[in-house]
Amino acid sequence: MTINEKQDELIEDFAFYTDWMEKYEYIIQLGKELPLIHDSYKTEEYIIKGCQSRVWLYPNMNEGKIDFTADSDAIITKGLVSLMVKVLSGHTPKEIASADLYFIDKIGLKEHLSPTRANGLLSMVKQMKLYAIALSA
Amino acid sequence: MLTLYIIMGSTELKKIDINKVRSDFPILKREVNGKPLVYLDNGATTQKPKQVIDAIIHYYEEMNSNVHRGVHYLSQISTDAFEVTRRKVKEFINAEHEHEVIITKGTTESINIIASCYGRAFIGKDDEIIISAMEHHSNIVPWQMLCDEKGCKLRIIPMTAEGDLDVETYKTLFSERTKLVSFTYVSNALGTINPVKEMIAIAHQHEVPVLLDGAQAVQHLKVDVQELNVDFFAFSGHKMYGPTGVGVLYGKENFLNNMPPYQGGGDMIKEVTLEKTTYNELPFKFEAGTPNIEAGIALANAIDYINELGLEAIKRHEDELLAYAIQELSKVKSIRFIGTAKEKSSVISFLIDGTHPYDIGVILDKLGIAVRTGHHCAQPVMDQFGIPGTVRASLAVYNTKEDVDVLVAGLNRAADMLL
Numbered sequence: 001m002t003i004n005e006k007q008d009e010l011i012e013d014f015a016f017y018t019d020w021m022e023k024y025e026y027i028i029q030l031g032k033e034l035p036l037i038h039d040s041y042k043t044e045e046y047i048i049k050g051c052q053s054r055v056w057l058y059p060n061m062n063e064g065k066i067d068f069t070a071d072s073d074a075i076i077t078k079g080l081v082s083l084m085v086k087v088l089s090g091h092t093p094k095e096i097a098s099a100d101l102y103f104i105d106k107i108g109l110k111e112h113l114s115p116t117r118a119n120g121l122l123s124m125v126k127q128m129k130l131y132a133i134a135l136s137a
Numbered sequence: 138m139l140t141l142y143i144i145m146g147s148t149e150l151k152k153i154d155i156n157k158v159r160s161d162f163p164i165l166k167r168e169v170n171g172k173p174l175v176y177l178d179n180g181a182t183t184q185k186p187k188q189v190i191d192a193i194i195h196y197y198e199e200m201n202s203n204v205h206r207g208v209h210y211l212s213q214i215s216t217d218a219f220e221v222t223r224r225k226v227k228e229f230i231n232a233e234h235e236h237e238v239i240i241t242k243g244t245t246e247s248i249n250i251i252a253s254c255y256g257r258a259f260i261g262k263d264d265e266i267i268i269s270a271m272e273h274h275s276n277i278v279p280w281q282m283l284c285d286e287k288g289c290k291l292r293i294i295p296m297t298a299e300g301d302l303d304v305e306t307y308k309t310l311f312s313e314r315t316k317l318v319s320f321t322y323v324s325n326a327l328g329t330i331n332p333v334k335e336m337i338a339i340a341h342q343h344e345v346p347v348l349l350d351g352a353q354a355v356q357h358l359k360v361d362v363q364e365l366n367v368d369f370f371a372f373s374g375h376k377m378y379g380p381t382g383v384g385v386l387y388g389k390e391n392f393l394n395n396m397p398p399y400q401g402g403g404d405m406i407k408e409v410t411l412e413k414t415t416y417n418e419l420p421f422k423f424e425a426g427t428p429n430i431e432a433g434i435a436l437a438n439a440i441d442y443i444n445e446l447g448l449e450a451i452k453r454h455e456d457e458l459l460a461y462a463i464q465e466l467s468k469v470k471s472i473r474f475i476g477t478a479k480e481k482s483s484v485i486s487f488l489i490d491g492t493h494p495y496d497i498g499v500i501l502d503k504l505g506i507a508v509r510t511g512h513h514c515a516q517p518v519m520d521q522f523g524i525p526g527t528v529r530a531s532l533a534v535y536n537t538k539e540d541v542d543v544l545v546a547g548l549n550r551a552a553d554m555l556l
């Protein structure tokens with residue numbers, strides 16, 4: 001699936017949930033599906049700055065595509081990371097760097113993308129793109 | 138009027154008319170995320186009563202003009218109103234003189250003035266400054282900056298596992314190089330009320346002046362700077378139902394007179410030639426530039442508001458609520474209180490074991506409940522407890538048992554979702 005197909009699928013999934021609680025329960029569930037970063041990468045080098053909760057993110061280049069593993073000490077943040085990882089993992093650096101992540105707005109999580117938000121979702125997106133740019137060089 | 142007030146004040150303690158109080162705060166009527174707002178982040182800032190909001194509007198509609206400058210009518214009335222605040226602050230904290238009250242931007246600026254001016258004049262290489270382990274960053278970083286610049290050192294008053302300062306160790310921290318002691322009256326992260334009178338007396342035995350951070354104190358407790366015999370006292374307007382962007386630095390006259398000015402500019406000078414400037418007298422020496430005039434003026438309305446309710450009545454209301462909150466919160470599954478000092482003000486810091494404070498904050502927000510999560514600008518406190526942060530509910534005079542009940546229900550719901 002392309003990045004956009006994955007985004008569209010998530011938008012459809014989220015359309016089921018009208019109530020915020022169900023939505024968050026789903027996000028918490030997604031957090032449990034996050035491919036976990038290896039403990040040896042849970043270091044200062046892979047931490048994402050700007051989060052009230054801590055987030056570690058590790059990009060692994062495999063046959064021209066990047067797979068992300070990650071973790072967070074907060075469950076909701078972990079769910080948000082998981083969403084990003086689902087959408088962006090398994091794609092080429094070029095696809096990742098140029099991805100337009102419209103799904104966040106569509107599933108009603110735009111509030112989490114504001115630069116002043118403590119969860120650092122925006123820093124996370126930036127970091128994923130930076131890794132992609134670095135790995136495509 | 139005056140006698141009536143005194144009679145009422147002395148014979149019986151006024152009681153908070155909670156419905157009346159709540160109706161004074163327009164914002165409490167609003168909804169957040171479709172739920173009635175439950176505002177429990179008063180440690181960060183309190184909401185404003187319409188008496189304060191109206192004063193700000195009135196200033197712009199009727200008085201706007203620069204202070205201490207013009208002979209024209211508007212400048213005179215705005216200057217008078219600004220100076221009314223100074224007088225009210227003097228009475229509020231029982232300072233000896235009005236000119237000992239410096240109007241600042243807030244606690245942070247007040248502390249920085251002392252670090253900068255007192256530090257520049259009286260603190261040198263290898264000198265020592267004592268602070269405590271429970272300070273807000275604004276009472277840590279200015280001293281670290283001073284130490285970097287001057288080569289002085291910080292000595293830290295330790296804190297017990299309950300969140301009390303260790304006064305016995307404090308006594309041993311003094312040396313002939315100790316130049317200043319600075320600590321908080323009430324901890325913003327834990328709610329601990331420190332034994333400040335005793336601690337100030339100890340510093341004075343060593344002839345060391347004390348700066349007290351009153352940011353979390355003045356809205357809850359009656360502060361009398363002369364009775365405490367404190368040398369410097371700092372607080373913010375916005376945490377005591379007043380506007381943002383205004384605060385106070387109180388200093389004993391002789392200390393303030395002996396300190397060099399803070400910033401240079403208008404208002405703080407007596408005479409300027411291109412060769413030399415002579416500085417203005419207190420308090421203007423420390424008030425360079427155009428202040429936040431509307432906030433300065435409306436701070437008087439916040440003080441009036443507090444005085445009308447009465448700090449004793451406020452404290453009784455908040456103490457009752459604190460006791461109720463601790464009792465009810467104790468029933469929440471896996472809750473762990475951080476900071477269980479003997480004397481506590483209206484701050485409750487806690488964790489739900491197995492969850493991150495951030496997760497709790499997000500879910501409470503969805504329920505219309507405003508709490509603070511994180512380190513509360515007191516990272517060393519969190520480090521001592523070995524935690525990343527806490528959830529903090531902080532109470533004000535307009536909070537009710539119903540607010541506490543909504544919080545407890547919200548936490549139970551969050552725990553169900555997260556655990």
Ligand SMILES: Cc1ncc(COP(=O)(O)O)c(C=O)c1O
Pocket residue numbers: 180181242243244245246273275276321323324325350352353373514
């Ligand atoms: C104990 C304490 N000191 C200082 C401050 C800083 O106050 P302000 O940000 O108003 O300058 C705060 C505010 O959170 C505080 O709680």
